[in-house]
Amino acid sequence: MSARTILAAVLLLAAAPAGADDLFVPLPKGMDWDEVMKPDAMQFSLVAAGNRHVLVAWGQIAGGDSERFRMALDQARPIAEVWLDSPGGSLEEGLEMGRILRARKVTTRVPRGLHCISACNFAFMGGTVRYVEVGAEFGVHMFSSDAADRIRSHLVKPPETVTEYNMQFPQGQLDPDGVETYIAKYNAAHPDSPKTLSALLLDQALDEDTKAIQQGSAQTAAEIARYLTEMSLSLRFLTEFADIPNSAPRALSRQELRDFNVVNTD
Structure with a gap:
């Protein structure tokens, strides 16, 4: 048929x-x-x-x-x-x-x-x-990355406390005392452009999200490349x-x- x-x-x-x-x-x-x-x-x-x-x-x-x-x-x-x-x-x-x-x-x-x-x-x-x-x-x-969605969510609602940040990023824990010391020293050196806790936590969150995108994209590309090889497809399918x-x-x-x-x- x-x-x-x-x-x-x-x-x-x-x-x-x-x-x-x-x-x-x-x-x-x-x-x-x-x-x-x-x-x-x-x-x-x-x-x-x-x-x-x-x-x-x-x-x-x-x-x-x-x-x-x-x-x-x-x-x-x-x-x-x-x-x-x-x-x-x-x-x-x-x-x-x-x-x-x-x-x-x-x-x-x-x-x-x-x-x-x-x-x-x-x-x-x-x-x-x-x-x-x-x-x-x-x-x-x-291919897309879920980490990009996390970046968007953090731009809309960044972590507001060190505790909240540490819950979202357990792999990159921050010490509350160390954060306070860093902000105090930074603001003393930059009185015209002081940094708030929320700004610092947003910067840290975006750094972690960027690392996740880079690592995730590399892992996904490698996984797709292995699969294309298994199926006898051209690797150009991944790059074009x-x-x-x-x-x-x-x-x-x-x-x-x-x-x-x-x-x-x-």
Whole structure:
């Protein structure tokens, strides 16, 4: 059965449950993107493809979804293909989903009209045979860091006391007496621009957040590089998209999909 024929069957069955097990749910009608975006965890739908099944994995990728994905694959046997339609989510879960797919030697596909963005990229890469159909979107951006969110939160509400600071940054404890001594000496030397306790604590918090971004980004880059090597993808996939913001992912062209070995068949 061709992918286009299976997709027609998927859309016809979208309004009806695909199976008796609670793990599988009906597909959004017509695979409407606004509906796909709504769930806060990945959803799984099952469609017959001859004497096998297509497992459609759609929605946000959240914590714990890789284990649910493993269960869905177990219950969906025998599998013809896994189709993906997702805006992304948890990088760690996406990487683990890809490793599960590779261990089982499953084919992955993003059918025409569907989307695979951000963390979904890495789940898709686990397929031994990988299709992105013409008219599908495979969207990429630079990986993001949770530490950036902490910087924003500290700018809005910096720690107000040394105790509060030490609770937020247990790895960089400050001595209250030492802080008071430092402020007194600083203000004596800079009477025209004295430093307050809150200003000092904000500076310290931003320093710690910056270190966390640097360390976290290096660790994430190394983890992605290892994964790309495991999946026989070009490491250029990690370096080519550094200027693409999280808020505006870019769809790869057909040529880029081939050049980076994202797809390995037409």
